[in-house]
Amino acid sequence: MSTFHARFPHLYILLLMPVVAYLGFLVPAYGQRNLSGAPEIELALHKLNVLGSVLMIAAHPDDENTALLAYYARGRSMRTGYLSITRGEGGQNLIGSEQGDLLGVIRTQELLAARHIDGAEQFFTRAIDFGYSKSADETLAKWGREKVLSDVVWVIRNFRPDVVILRFSGTPRDGHGQHQASAMLGKEAFSAAADKDRFREQLRYVQPWQAKRLLFNVFSFSAEQEKQASEMPHRVEVDTGEFNPVLGKSYTEIAGISRSQHRSQGMGAPERRGPSHNYLVTIAGPPADHDAFDDVATTWMRVSGGEAVGRILAEAERTFVPEQPEKTIPLLLKVRPLIAAMDDPLAKRKLDELDETLALCGGLWLDATADRYAAVPGSTVNIELEAINRSQIPVAWAGYSLISAGADVAGLKVESLAANQPKRVAAAWSVPADQPYSQPYWLRKAHTGETYEIEDQRSIGMADTPPVLTAEFGIKFHDVGITLRRPVHYRYVDPTEGERIRSLVVVPSVAVNLPEPVELFPSEKPKKIEVAVKANLAGAAGELHLDLPPGWRAEPVSQLFRVPDAGGELALAFSITPPHAEAQGRLRAMARVDGKEISSGMTVIAFPHIPPQTIFPDATTKLERANVALTGRKIGYVMGAGDQVPEALGQLGCEVKLLSARELAESDLGGFDVIVTGVRAYNIRADLRANQRRLLDYVRNGGTLIVQYNVAEGGPFGGRHSGELAHIGPYPLEVGRGRVSVEEAPVRFLAPDSPLLVSPNHISERDFEGWIQERGLYFASEWDEHYQPVLETHDPGEKPLEGGMLYTRYGKGVYIFSAFSWFRELPAGVPGAYRIFANMLSARGDR
CATH class of the missing domain: 2.60.40.10 (Immunoglobulins)
Incomplete structure (x- = not known):
């Protein structure tokens, strides 16, 4: 469990250390701690006596079952992890224009925010989310099956779970090819992790590990699915709607808060109350009929000499007094040497947890603050270390060290910490001249394929980059010395937000x-x-x-x-x-x-x-350098979820004006040659929907309106059934879920003489070369006869899709619906995409 200050691992111990788990559930601004206190200590004491572990595996951020994670981490006090095969780089971004690697950075942090809440730890492989795939074979070919399998094996061997849970079945019913691949890799890694002849290079750092069983978290999104799951053999039912009185919430409530951290994906979720049935079915290992941990020892009895440890810790938990947590410290100090003497990975981890629980019981505050958040190589950072004993028990501050990838800085300060009296020590860190910049570790080397290049085996799987600088505090409780670690960060006060912290980063001069x-x-x-x-x-x-x-x-x-x-x-x-x-x-x-x-x-x-x-x-x-002709240059742009199309149009020499809600409602739209609506604009902007009649009048009077893709309404992955897209065009038009995920998919010209294909740029098959990630998404599924479909494309083996680009005259103007992925192709500099989009911009009316 965490201390009153966030817990971070030492830079040089096993890098796959747990992500900090916060107890509070009303999540404040980043970097701030939630109110905790006695409940946090109570759960920490209980967790000291639980040695079970469970690892969940899926493909992306948002694929995890946050209720199950909260149930095992918060409710059962198991060490709980989520391995997301990718960082979600290939999805859409609903809060900004970041795509690709930058979107992966955002989603990494959103997953860490979610784990702070549900209590699990976070891991990744080197695989990159390259966008929607309909095939597991394509996915594994692009990733490199053995490469990503080795990463899953590595995480299992490090984490050493008793139980592994798959979120997907590994069959076509999973839909997304990456979903299928995550389960296929999980199944194979379950056995491969125990095989000493598989990925032998890892055995320099870890040992083979065989989890007890492999389970599939059967889908139960609908009443029919739940009924089918409840009738499957060798199933375990988990009610994540169970209320936890210590936490003051059910696990489904916690899950709603946790899942709502995925803001870039628009995954805000309700905090559900009442029963919630989850089903786990054994697919490898001895069948589980009652509990996922059937026949798994989850107490100290699994460790040689652990019986006495378990007995003392049980007494500490039983005698804990919330108003006087320091009275528990003698029992924790009594059991500490017994755990420290054990040569077992579980004991070593529990020793770290024990030391942090001692700090919790003693109300110990430790902090290391830099005088700025950004430092350049060769400079000196001034640091203030602070310790406060907020209890009446004797505590001494015995010394400190500043640990970095370069030289360490050590200092001694043997003195007692009086109750609630801050002690501060000034220190300095000379940033080595060759100190690397604080780039996320997985982005330090350029990648050309669909996996990151990571040199150090020990870094693989880590959720985030370790702190640039860590402070080690030597603390003595009744002459028993422990070491507690805190990241060095920058602390400041924002006039509107209050106290904030930022990580210390190393930057170029x-x-x-x-x-x-x-x-x-x-x-x-x-x-x-x-x-x-x-x-x-x-x-x-x-x-x-x-x-x-x-x-x-x-x-x-x-x-x-x-x-x-x-x-x-x-x-x-x-x-x-x-x-x-x-x-x-x-x-x-x-x-x-x-x-x-x-x-x-x-x-x-x-x-x-x-x-x-x-x-x-x-x-x-x-x-x-690509020849692109253009006539329509004055563009009004209605930004939706966020994209970089306006900047791309500026590359063509267009004058682009982002239209506000007021401008949409009141300005003279006739001054624009073309108005373009951005990605998901009709889903996002109520003002756009409210002013659709003005836009259609603009078209009727001779303007050109281009509508990019919007998410189809309804269903688990679509928008709400709210009529958002009911009047997206001048004539009836229904947005479907058809998409073409293969970027090289052939494109057939349905209307070769359409102005969109001949003027001012003559479009050929060559203009569809060099596209990235996909052809398009959310194609129109039905449309009025007034529309002319211009292009047809489809993924291999699937039916033709003709709703990716629709053209019609309306009054004196032109309306174009196009679900091709311009938001990806234009910022990537695909010449053909520019030429086709220039033709759309040049499709003029009769004014």
Whole structure:
């Protein structure tokens, strides 16, 4: 369990340490602790006497059964983990424009926020969510079956679960190919983890492990599914609606709060009360008929010499007095040497839990605060260490160490901590000159396929990057010494939010930020690009130059810069001239500072429900010289869930105006050549739906309206049955769930003479080459005869889908519905996507 301050692992002990579990359920802003107290101590004492463990395996963030996780972690005090095969990089983002790797960073933190609530630990493999797949074979081929299987085996061997639970069946009824693959990998890893001849390179760090049984959490989303599950043999029923009086909530209530952390996916969930039946069916190992842990020893009796330990801990729990938690400390100190003497992984983990429980019972506050949240290599960070004994028992602060990947800093301070009297010590950390930047560990190396490149075997599976710097506090209770660890962070007060904390990060002295990931040149004309140099050190000075592929020219070639203040930024403009012919390449911006070349950007992902995440992308951008003609240039854009299409249209030379609710309702829309609605805009924006008649009048009077994809209504993965899409077009049009997940799927021209295919750019099959992730999603399933379907495509072996692009004249104007994935293809710089979208923008009416 956690202490009054968040618990973090030592940097050098086993890296797959538990994620911090918070007890409170009214989740405050990131980084803040919930009110806890006696219930937290009571549960911590109970958990000390429980040695069972369970690991759940599924494919993505949001696939986990949060109620089951809460039941086992909070209700049964089992060590509970969730292994998500991917970090969810391939999904859509409902809270911002981040996609791909950046979306994976957001969803990682959302999973950690969820685990703080339901009490489980979080793990990942190296696999990347490459988007919706209808085939397990495609999924495993893209990931590399053996590579990801080895990761699942690694996590099992580290975690050593007694029980493994699969969320999917490993059959086509799972739908998503990645869902199927997660179960297939889980089934194989269940046996492979125990085989000493499989993945022998791991045995340098871990031992083979055989879990007792493998269970499938049978779907029971509907009454029919629940009835079928309840009749299956060798099933175990778990009522996650059971009320826990210590927590003050049922596990389904906890699950609702936990699941609602998946905000980027729009997964807000109700806090359900009353019975909730979950069914677990044995698929490997001895059948379980009563409990998932049938015939599994979950007490100290499973450890040699553990009988006395269990007896003392049971007494500590039984005699615990909430108003006087310090009275439990003597029993905990009595049992500590017995556990410390045991050579067993379970005992070592329980020793860490015991030490944190001692701190809880003693009301001990330990903190390590840096004087800033960002430090550059070669600088010095001033740190204040603080200890407060908020009890009447004798406690001494015996010393401290600052632990980093470089040299440690040690200090001694042997003195007693008087009741509720803060003791503070000043320390300093000299950041090594070669200290790596605080990039998420899985993004440190570039990846080209569908798995991350991670060099250190021990890092695989970790949910997050270990803290840059950890403070170790030497504490003595009645002359018994223990070591407690806390991350060094930055603490500050926001006038509107109150006290906040941020992780300490190491950043470059200057960051080189390019404006766009892709720079499109629709003609041979030169284009101005501004490179932003951000200083993280006062007085940063150097020279910035651009590396360009052959045939491309920059004017000037380089520029000197000096930024006087830390945090300041300077924009340096370059004129880039492309070759005459179509071409591709990459531009790299390099800053030379004090003899060191820096080619890293810096971006901060900040949302209120997760800690700020600092990312250091390479200072490179894709150069795309492609002939693209365009006539409609003045664009009104109705942003929906968030996408980067407006920036992409700016690459074509368009003047793009983001339309507010007031502008939609009151402004003169006739001043726009084209109005485009963004991803899921009709699902998200009530003001758009309310002003649909104004938009159709705009079309009728000669304007062009382009509608991108929206989520079909109804069903477990669709929107609400609320009529959001009832009037999405000028004539009847129904959005379905048809999608084409294979990005190379052939495209057939249904209307070769359509203006969308011939003017001003002549579209050919070549324009559908080089697409990424998918062709499109949520195609129209039915439409009025006024609409002309323009393109047909489909995944291999499936029926043709003709509802991806529909064209109609309405009055004097043009209406276009297009569910192709422009929100992915345009920011990725796919030339054909630009040419097709330019034709849509150029489809003019008669005004």
